[in-house]
Amino acid sequence: xxxxxxxxxxxxxxxxxxxxxxxxxxxxxxxxxxxxxxxxxxxxxxxxxxxxxxxxxxxxxxxxxxxxxxxxxxxxxxxxxxxxxxxxxxxxxxxxxxxxxxxxxxxxxxxxxxxxxxxxxxxxxxxxxxxxxxxxxxxxxxxxxxxxxxxxxxxxxxxxxxxxxxxxxxxxxxxxxxx
Amino acid sequence: xxxxxxxxxxxxxxxxxxxxxxxxxxxxxxxxxxxxxxxxxxxxxxxxxxxxxxxxxxxxxxxxxxxxxxxxxxxxxxxxxxxxxxxxxxxxxxxxxxxxxxxxxxxxxxxxxxxxxxxxxxxxxxxxxxxxxxxxxxxxxxxxxxxxxxxxxxxxxxxxxxxxxxxxxxxxxxxxxxxxxxxxxxxxxxxxxxxxxxxxxxxxxxxxxxxxxxxxxxxxxxxxxxxxxxxxxxxxxxxxxxxxxxxxxxxxxxxxxxxxxxxxxxxxxxxxxxxxxxxxxxxxxxxxxxxxxxxxxxxxxxxxxxxxxxxxxxxxxxxxxxxx
Numbered sequence: 001x002x003x004x005x006x007x008x009x010x011x012x013x014x015x016x017x018x019x020x021x022x023x024x025x026x027x028x029x030x031x032x033x034x035x036x037x038x039x040x041x042x043x044x045x046x047x048x049x050x051x052x053x054x055x056x057x058x059x060x061x062x063x064x065x066x067x068x069x070x071x072x073x074x075x076x077x078x079x080x081x082x083x084x085x086x087x088x089x090x091x092x093x094x095x096x097x098x099x100x101x102x103x104x105x106x107x108x109x110x111x112x113x114x115x116x117x118x119x120x121x122x123x124x125x126x127x128x129x130x131x132x133x134x135x136x137x138x139x140x141x142x143x144x145x146x147x148x149x150x151x152x153x154x155x156x157x158x159x160x161x162x163x164x165x166x167x168x169x170x171x172x173x174x175x176x177x178x179x
Numbered sequence: 180x181x182x183x184x185x186x187x188x189x190x191x192x193x194x195x196x197x198x199x200x201x202x203x204x205x206x207x208x209x210x211x212x213x214x215x216x217x218x219x220x221x222x223x224x225x226x227x228x229x230x231x232x233x234x235x236x237x238x239x240x241x242x243x244x245x246x247x248x249x250x251x252x253x254x255x256x257x258x259x260x261x262x263x264x265x266x267x268x269x270x271x272x273x274x275x276x277x278x279x280x281x282x283x284x285x286x287x288x289x290x291x292x293x294x295x296x297x298x299x300x301x302x303x304x305x306x307x308x309x310x311x312x313x314x315x316x317x318x319x320x321x322x323x324x325x326x327x328x329x330x331x332x333x334x335x336x337x338x339x340x341x342x343x344x345x346x347x348x349x350x351x352x353x354x355x356x357x358x359x360x361x362x363x364x365x366x367x368x369x370x371x372x373x374x375x376x377x378x379x380x381x382x383x384x385x386x387x388x389x390x391x392x393x394x395x396x397x398x399x400x401x402x403x404x405x406x407x408x409x410x411x412x413x414x415x416x417x418x419x420x421x422x423x424x425x426x427x428x429x430x431x432x433x434x435x436x437x438x439x440x441x442x443x444x445x446x447x448x449x450x451x452x453x454x455x456x457x458x459x460x461x462x463x464x465x466x467x468x469x470x471x472x473x474x475x476x477x478x479x480x481x482x483x484x485x486x487x488x489x490x491x492x493x494x495x496x497x498x499x500x501x502x503x
Contacts, residue, residue: 039311042315042318042319043319043388043461043464043465044388045315046465046468047388047464047468050468050469051468051473053471057469061312061316062312064315065311065312065314065315065316066307066308066309066311066312066315067308068311069307069308069310069311069312069314070304070307070308070311072307073303073304073307074304077300082296082300083293083296083297083299083300085293085297086296086297086300086301087300090301090304110473111473111474112473159296162292162296163289
């Protein structure tokens with residue numbers, strides 16, 4: 001019964017909860033730092049987003065300006081543990097988009113820096129690209145986000161606080177409904 | 180929701196109370212949209228239990244809903260007080276059903292709450308994105324674009340050379356970029372000769388994506404262009420290029436290097452210190468990026484971009500000949 005696999009995959013097991021906690025905090029920290037590094041360089045973000053040459057010019061600015069704030073918000077939500085499953089799913093979605101964008105840039109032979117942890121964009125003519133490492137890193141983060149969406153119930157999360165009074169409320173609120 | 184009302188309906192018929200099945204069904208129908216149906220279910224079970232046995236059971240069950248074990252024991256007390264009316268099996272069945280209904284209601288309530296939290300979080304994220312966009316937008320708009328006198332080329336490029344020159348070269352460079360420095364060292368003399376011979380004129384687009392150092396340098400270069408000394412200043416900066424990303428090209432450095440290029444006016448000093456051309460510098464950078472310039476140095480001779488291997492003196496000369 002209490003095999004390692006059982007402990008790791010059962011949401012209520014301490015081992016599963018601990019791992020979920022670690023993944024959540026790590027992912028939250030990554031988002032927070034990634035967003036913070038970019039938020040003060042809107043020009044750089046513009047260039048990074050434009051350099052991928054995927055979005056039409058009209059969308060470049062909205063995306064470039066809002067993404068760092070979204071990343072910081074996701075980071076904060078994950079760190080405090082609020083709506084973990086939703087934020088993990090959104091994270092996974094964003095990583096999937098990033099991976100697709102970098103892969104497409106690599107396939108088209110663009111020489112750009114992904115701008116993942118800074119404002120990247122076009123590289124100087126002799127600078128090396130790091131597509132492989134960027135793809136590997138984002139894929140790992142995608143796996144982390146997916147695992148977290150699967151088992152969002154870690155320790156030290158606001159979700160757990162919200163979870164507790166649920167049954168009390170259903171009991172007491174019912175009286176109100178009887179009127 | 181569907182399974183919930185089904186359970187309730189069965190419980191009602193089992194107890195032979197004709198009004199009971201209609202009542203919870205009614206309630207579920209009216210409260211379904213608010214998600215309150217779950218609560219109705221829990222209370223419905225409780226009330227019915229109370230009518231069938233005694234009022235104590237009715238008040239007990241909602242409290243007992245805190246945990247499945249608690250629910251069972253509460254139901255047990257209620258059932259025990261009225262064994263004469265019903266069989267033991269019936270009480271057991273009722274208790275199980277009531278517990279199941281409460282568990283289902285609790286799960287429903289949990290789902291409902293999770294959905295609300297998720298919805299709120301998504302809405303908050305959207306608002307954060309919109310606010311972020313507004314914040315960055317207002318930051319950008321605060322920089323006025325002041326064109327220096329010589330910025331008459333395409334996309335605000337600074338024009339160097341004789342107006343009559345047959346070939347226009349577009350140079351996209353960054354003062355901090357080592358590859359640009361290499362180009363200036365290797366091919367710079369050739370470029371200067373061609374300029375002096377009147378064979379080419381150059382639109383300089385000084386990009387600034389490598390950092391604040393690049394922006395300060397480009398701002399100073401625009402100030403130099405305003406005084407007609409861009410070319411001299413450009414060459415002095417490349418001859419004294421600091422290592423990339425080391426905080427080089429400070430305002431003081433730019434004033435000293437400016438003096439070497441003959442820039443000693445108060446206007447130049449004010450422009451360097453006050454960032455007069457910051458807006459222009461940002462515009463040039465944005466226009467270059469929009470024009471699809473993906474690296475520095477990018478050299479376009481007569482509208483045709485030349486490859487990295489052509490950036491040698493011979494390659495440059497050949498491209499100019501081909502364009503004229």
